[in-house]
Amino acid sequence: MITIVMGVSGSGKSTIGGDLAAHLGLPFIDGDSLHPQANRDKMAAGIPLDDADRQPWLEAIVAVMDEHRANHVSLVLACSALKRRYRNFLRSGHDDVRFVYLHASRELLAERLGHRPGHFFNPALLDSQLATLEEPSRSEAVWIETTDAPAAIVEKVIRAGCAEARRATRPVPGG
Template sequence: MILIAMGVSGAGKTRIGELLAERLHCAFTDGDAFHSEANKEKMHKGIPLTDEDRWPWLNAIRAAIEQKQHAHETAVFTCSSLKRSYRNILRAGDKDVCFVYLRGTREVLEERLKTRTGHFFDPSLLQSQLDTLEEPGEDEAIAVSIEQTPEQIVDSVLDQMKQR
């Protein structure tokens, strides 16, 4: 099984992804590691990425997912996965790829971004991500509110996975 923690910047994808991987005793991979230097530079400068910027990034993550699948490994990835078309690339029709949508209000996300340090993402891009976001339906993802503790979020995700 492959889990992908998704959502806009500030939703807690990395923290939740790490905790899920820990609980599932599997590998964790942050999707940001697959961004090109050009993408990182654009985001650092507050320039929103285009679909053309994202396609190679998404394809690189998909290749890493396939490596885990070929090795018969469970793994957790993070990726904003803002649009259904992006999720379709990452899923590629695989029924064992499960998205975990970390849903939060703009106010909570802004507050988190204000206190985050050491990340290339310019907080001014939050609105661009919210504008781009196509929230996944129940057919696409397990949705959880980020207004819980990380441990509660992980518990909720694991409980919902059992019910699927």
């Protein structure tokens, strides 16, 4: 099982994803760590990424997901997954991927981004991300409002059944 915590920058993907993974005893990967340096530089300069910029990043994420699948290890991953086609690419025909969409108001997102020192994402890009976002349907992802404390959000995700991977790491056959 791979749970992808998605949403625009500032929605809480890294915080909720990390807390969820810790709660479930699963590995956590922050998709931001897989961005090529050119993407980081572009975002830091306030230049929005386009589909061509995002493709190598999405490929790197799929490679990490495939590695965990090959080792029979469940995973929690943070990734903006802004467009439906990105989410379809991340699924890559697998039925073990679940999306949790962290939804927040523009005002809350802007406030959070203003208090996030040291991150390469330029807060001036928020409106660009919101314009790019194709919100998932409720059949595609579980929607979670992010106005609660992180622990309460993690509990909502678990109650919603998005974390059925709880300690689902299986031993490698023959190993």
